[in-house]
Amino acid sequence: MKQAARSVRHKSRVALLLVEVINHFEFPDGKDILRRALAIAPPLARLKKRARAAGVPTIYVNDNFGQWRTDTKKLLQYCLRPKAPGLHFVEQLQPDDDDYLILKPMHSGFYQTPLDLLLRELGASSLILSGLATNSCILCTAHDANMRHLKVIVPRDCRTARTAREHGQALEHIVAMADAKVVTSSSSLRLGTLHG
Amino acid sequence: MKQAARSVRHKSRVALLLVEVINHFEFPDGKDILRRALAIAPPLARLKKRARAAGVPTIYVNDNFGQWRTDTKKLLQYCLRPKAPGLHFVEQLQPDDDDYLILKPMHSGFYQTPLDLLLRELGASSLILSGLATNSCILCTAHDANMRHLKVIVPRDCRTARTAREHGQALEHIVAMADAKVVTSSSSLRLGTLHG
Amino acid sequence: MKQAARSVRHKSRVALLLVEVINHFEFPDGKDILRRALAIAPPLARLKKRARAAGVPTIYVNDNFGQWRTDTKKLLQYCLRPKAPGLHFVEQLQPDDDDYLILKPMHSGFYQTPLDLLLRELGASSLILSGLATNSCILCTAHDANMRHLKVIVPRDCRTARTAREHGQALEHIVAMADAKVVTSSSSLRLGTLHG
Amino acid sequence: MKQAARSVRHKSRVALLLVEVINHFEFPDGKDILRRALAIAPPLARLKKRARAAGVPTIYVNDNFGQWRTDTKKLLQYCLRPKAPGLHFVEQLQPDDDDYLILKPMHSGFYQTPLDLLLRELGASSLILSGLATNSCILCTAHDANMRHLKVIVPRDCRTARTAREHGQALEHIVAMADAKVVTSSSSLRLGTLHG
Numbered sequence: 001m002k003q004a005a006r007s008v009r010h011k012s013r014v015a016l017l018l019v020e021v022i023n024h025f026e027f028p029d030g031k032d033i034l035r036r037a038l039a040i041a042p043p044l045a046r047l048k049k050r051a052r053a054a055g056v057p058t059i060y061v062n063d064n065f066g067q068w069r070t071d072t073k074k075l076l077q078y079c080l081r082p083k084a085p086g087l088h089f090v091e092q093l094q095p096d097d098d099d100y101l102i103l104k105p106m107h108s109g110f111y112q113t114p115l116d117l118l119l120r121e122l123g124a125s126s127l128i129l130s131g132l133a134t135n136s137c138i139l140c141t142a143h144d145a146n147m148r149h150l151k152v153i154v155p156r157d158c159r160t161a162r163t164a165r166e167h168g169q170a171l172e173h174i175v176a177m178a179d180a181k182v183v184t185s186s187s188s189l190r191l192g193t194l195h196g
Numbered sequence: 197m198k199q200a201a202r203s204v205r206h207k208s209r210v211a212l213l214l215v216e217v218i219n220h221f222e223f224p225d226g227k228d229i230l231r232r233a234l235a236i237a238p239p240l241a242r243l244k245k246r247a248r249a250a251g252v253p254t255i256y257v258n259d260n261f262g263q264w265r266t267d268t269k270k271l272l273q274y275c276l277r278p279k280a281p282g283l284h285f286v287e288q289l290q291p292d293d294d295d296y297l298i299l300k301p302m303h304s305g306f307y308q309t310p311l312d313l314l315l316r317e318l319g320a321s322s323l324i325l326s327g328l329a330t331n332s333c334i335l336c337t338a339h340d341a342n343m344r345h346l347k348v349i350v351p352r353d354c355r356t357a358r359t360a361r362e363h364g365q366a367l368e369h370i371v372a373m374a375d376a377k378v379v380t381s382s383s384s385l386r387l388g389t390l391h392g
Numbered sequence: 393m394k395q396a397a398r399s400v401r402h403k404s405r406v407a408l409l410l411v412e413v414i415n416h417f418e419f420p421d422g423k424d425i426l427r428r429a430l431a432i433a434p435p436l437a438r439l440k441k442r443a444r445a446a447g448v449p450t451i452y453v454n455d456n457f458g459q460w461r462t463d464t465k466k467l468l469q470y471c472l473r474p475k476a477p478g479l480h481f482v483e484q485l486q487p488d489d490d491d492y493l494i495l496k497p498m499h500s501g502f503y504q505t506p507l508d509l510l511l512r513e514l515g516a517s518s519l520i521l522s523g524l525a526t527n528s529c530i531l532c533t534a535h536d537a538n539m540r541h542l543k544v545i546v547p548r549d550c551r552t553a554r555t556a557r558e559h560g561q562a563l564e565h566i567v568a569m570a571d572a573k574v575v576t577s578s579s580s581l582r583l584g585t586l587h588g
Numbered sequence: 589m590k591q592a593a594r595s596v597r598h599k600s601r602v603a604l605l606l607v608e609v610i611n612h613f614e615f616p617d618g619k620d621i622l623r624r625a626l627a628i629a630p631p632l633a634r635l636k637k638r639a640r641a642a643g644v645p646t647i648y649v650n651d652n653f654g655q656w657r658t659d660t661k662k663l664l665q666y667c668l669r670p671k672a673p674g675l676h677f678v679e680q681l682q683p684d685d686d687d688y689l690i691l692k693p694m695h696s697g698f699y700q701t702p703l704d705l706l707l708r709e710l711g712a713s714s715l716i717l718s719g720l721a722t723n724s725c726i727l728c729t730a731h732d733a734n735m736r737h738l739k740v741i742v743p744r745d746c747r748t749a750r751t752a753r754e755h756g757q758a759l760e761h762i763v764a765m766a767d768a769k770v771v772t773s774s775s776s777l778r779l780g781t782l783h784g
Contacts, residue, residue, distance in 0.1 A: 007262030066203030068296045068314060070266045100264045105310040106539040107569075114301040114308040118264060120737065136569050140535050147498040147532075149708065166568075169561050176558075177528050302735040303765075316541065332765050336735075339728050343694040345512065362764075365757050372754075373695075373724050399654035458595035460688045460706060462658045492656045497702040506693040506700040510656060 010057040014192025015124040019131030061109035108140035130158035135170035155185035206253040211320040215327030257305035304336035326354035331366035342374040351381035402449040407516040411523030453501035500532035522550035527562035547577035598645040602780025603712040607719030649697035696728035718746035723758035734766040743773035
């Protein structure tokens with residue numbers, strides 16, 4: 001059996017991570033997060049579009065929601081069913097054919113997933129970290145990236161949390177302790193390319 | 197966002213691992229392995245059936261074949277298309293709805309995958325290790341299991357490699373160095389339950 | 393060569409972690425942290441004494457300070473030299489002969505260290521997390537423990553950070569997001585034994 | 589607290605690993621391994637000397653022998669005491685002041701150790717893998733290196749196992765399955781520099 005890891009479709013010093021955007025929002029505080037998430041969907045969709053145009057790979061880093069089936073399509077269908085609470089959020093941010101998908105079992109995108117290996121394959125040393133939620137999966141992923149000497153870039157308008165207070169404190173913490181740079185989404189790509 | 201990892205559908209001291217059985221056999225030496233793999237498909241299918249009847253979870257541990265899409269269904273369809281070289285092998289060993297699926301990027305089932313976490317969730321401390329190929333993914337997975345103090349059980353008739361010689365040497369090595377027990381497939385379940 | 397991991401000297405459902413207490417405080421903000429650290433040294437020393445009396449293992453989880461020599465004794469001597477800034481702090485918290493020592497290269501006590509394996513060997517499922525600094529190594533270690541389903545217990549008076557604000561925010565975050573329990577140091581041992 | 593990992597003393601595309609050479613040989617089959625190990629000590633010592641002259645970093649990757657104290661000095665003293673069985677072996681291969689030391693809890697040099705991070709710090713993408721024993725720690729470390737896309741170079745005369753048969757089979761396996769190159773010790777450095 002050979003290792004199949006060598007066939008990534010991009011080479012790029014920066015990668016765009018979309019954390020937990022394929023989401024059913026069916027968990028405690030789901031409604032609170034969804035309400036705030038809807039506000040970041042348009043800038044996030046624009047950022048993804050710009051990344052694509054620039055040849056920057058987009059990686060969906062998503063909870064497996066306890067299914068252990070690694071069947072992203074089924075999860076996507078569930079989140080996009082007509083009555084899904086997050087339908088309007090998820091439909092703006094659907095994965096394209098050349099995006100990458102990583103299912104994570106816990107909070108950090110690096111814990112027991114192949115994210116580290118995928119980033120090495122892509123040649124990426126900078127991450128643009130976007131999605132949900134600033135004080136949970138984003139924060140854990142930022143720390144794990146920093147411990148791997150990956151540069152973390154945070155587009156200010158592309159992440160959120162349950163409350164403005166939690167979001168603000170987590171952002172401040174990530175900048176101070178995980179060495180992240182906070183920028184506007186429109187400047188994040190340029191920065192990643194420069195620092196990668 | 198909450199961790200979703202707690203919702204496994206089994207509790208069992210032993211788990212059955214099927215390594216690389218959802219396979220397109222389109223790699224160097226693929227034909228050699230397929231020829232030998234066909235011989236282990238029937239006992240493997242029987243072992244899986246017995247595991248199911250006994251409430252023992254089956255975990256498919258499969259290569260992502262460089263797709264990075266975590267889309268097992270698509271991979272399965274590809275391996276089961278009418279002209280697929282391994283059609284007759286794969287169709288005997290298709291995953292059922294309550295099986296678990298792990299996509300691995302490299303040789304070992306534990307490297308950058310959530311297998312370790314899934315086994316903890318299941319409560320499994322013994323692994324019945326079956327599939328392809330004895331001297332590659334099976335050997336690496338056996339060592340990684342042994343380093344995690346998991347007991348490795350090897351059903352003699354449910355694994356193979358490119359050649360009888362490679363298979364034999366690897367089996368001898370796994371028993372000596374990864375503390376594995378070689379048994380017949382019919383006795384492996386009982387042993388796992390005893391030692392789990 | 394055999395694995396040597398099986399010879400731990402304790403069996404306990406709870407373990408006491410002392411993070412970064414063998415410290416030279418020779419880094420930016422080192423003076424600020426030291427000033428606040430001196431206040432937690434006496435309760436921390438008492439907690440360690442109680443743990444020992446109760447048969448609860450103490451694990452020092454310490455930065456390797458870039459030395460890559462795994463020579464804890466040398467590091468200890470350096471931190472205890474007559475002119476060391478942190479002499480008065482470190483001398484209250486020196487490791488005993490039956491304590492365990494883990495050198496970590498980065499922030500989290502789990503990242504590229506054998507802490508996970510040591511805890512499995514000890515049988516510990518609860519951690520009492522103490523030391524420096526609340527919003528950095530403690531926070532990262534708490535998240536990594538939570539992702540491994542380890543119960544985190546935080547003795548209120550045994551941890552600190554550069555400022556009261558950073559300490560307070562980090563504590564609030566750890567409780568909310570890493571499912572930790574904040575208690576007085578005197579009740580932490582009892583709690584660990586109950587929940588372990 | 590800052591991360592201290594950035595202060596390695598070398599930059600090199602290749603690193604020399606000495607596996608299990610600080611050894612007390614007090615385990616089953618220890619005498620058999622020691623007898624064969626004595627034959628590789630002189631070429632190994634010469635290889636280490638050449639590495640040093642070429643600015644290639646030497647990393648000792650050693651068992652912690654269940655002590656969990658990360659006190660390499662004490663372990664070294666024990667292995668060098670007048671009546672130590674392996675005295676004559678270990679004294680030829682003592683670490684120098686600018687060598688690196690990694691204590692591993694299990695077989696592979698990568699499992700729950702900072703070896704991966706240290707190699708990234710050094711900039712090393714090739715490993716010269718030497719020491720004990722070919723079919724155990726060396727084999728596991730070779731596979732783990734290969735899964736990390738590190739190039740493995742095997743100096744033929746600098747490794748051994750309990751028996752010539754086990755050594756030979758393991759060497760053949762490592763070359764076939766972990767993509768390693770077997771060379772003479774005198775050519776390994778040059779090769780590493782070329783391929784790094």
